[in-house]
Amino acid sequence: MVIPISNVDGGYTGTGELTFHSDHKWTPTPSSGSLLYALEIPTHGGDTYWLNTNLAYEALDEATKERIADLQLITYNPFLRDRNAPRSLYRLDKTIPLISPIFPHPLVRTHPESGKKHLYLDAATEVEIVGLEPEEGSKLIEQLRQHLTQPKFYYKHKWSVGDIVYWDNQATLHYRQAFDPNERRVLKRVSLAGSRPF
Ligand SMILES: O=C(O)CCC(=O)C(=O)O
Ligand SMILES: [Fe+2]
Numbered sequence: 001m002v003i004p005i006s007n008v009d010g011g012y013t014g015t016g017e018l019t020f021h022s023d024h025k026w027t028p029t030p031s032s033g034s035l036l037y038a039l040e041i042p043t044h045g046g047d048t049y050w051l052n053t054n055l056a057y058e059a060l061d062e063a064t065k066e067r068i069a070d071l072q073l074i075t076y077n078p079f080l081r082d083r084n085a086p087r088s089l090y091r092l093d094k095t096i097p098l099i100s101p102i103f104p105h106p107l108v109r110t111h112p113e114s115g116k117k118h119l120y121l122d123a124a125t126e127v128e129i130v131g132l133e134p135e136e137g138s139k140l141i142e143q144l145r146q147h148l149t150q151p152k153f154y155y156k157h158k159w160s161v162g163d164i165v166y167w168d169n170q171a172t173l174h175y176r177q178a179f180d181p182n183e184r185r186v187l188k189r190v191s192l193a194g195s196r197p198f
Pocket of ligand 2: 021022174
């Protein structure tokens with residue numbers, strides 16, 4: 001299936017910033033990789049960044065690596081949530097009912113081909129660490145996110161019309177810069193099936 005990534009002609013991805021994420025992380029088998037093909041590019045903004053989650057993992061101190069080694073992380077589907085519920089980066093309020101199924105994945109993911117370890121965490125999606133008290137879990141997530149989003153871990157891609165970028169969702173996060181809503185930005189995406197993270 002080819003998905004339009006566009007702010008015009010009914011495209012639904014808007015013109016705002018998209019924080020660092022990997023695609024379909026809230027599903028049991030998140031996409032293994034995606035391709036983006038650029039058809040129309042704005043004159044300013046709309047760059048896409050890719051972040052190396054193996055570098056980010058390796059740069060953690062040993063105590064943190066040990067602490068997070070066996071933790072499981074729930075990432076809540078941002079498209080399937082009660083719009084009236086308060087937004088949070090960590091699920092602190094347990095009185096808000098769940099409205100979508102949850103699929104915990106390892107916080108440290110092993111790449112199925114390279115065997116390398118990756119920090120498997122989005123920058124701003126609502127999450128929860130299984131088995132930790134909310135205060136402890138949210139503190140740890142905040143610390144990991146501060147570490148994760150350092151410029152030394154990512155590459156910034158300035159698009160040209162005709163570019164095709166392939167990325168590995170098992171090894172990277174991506175971010176999209178905002179751009180002027182009066183400009184057109186049109187890309188097409190194909191996402192590849194993935195396997196259960198371990
Ligand atoms: O618009 C972009 O550059 C990236 C959008 C995105 O997150 C995706 O296609 O998965
Ligand atoms: Fe994405």
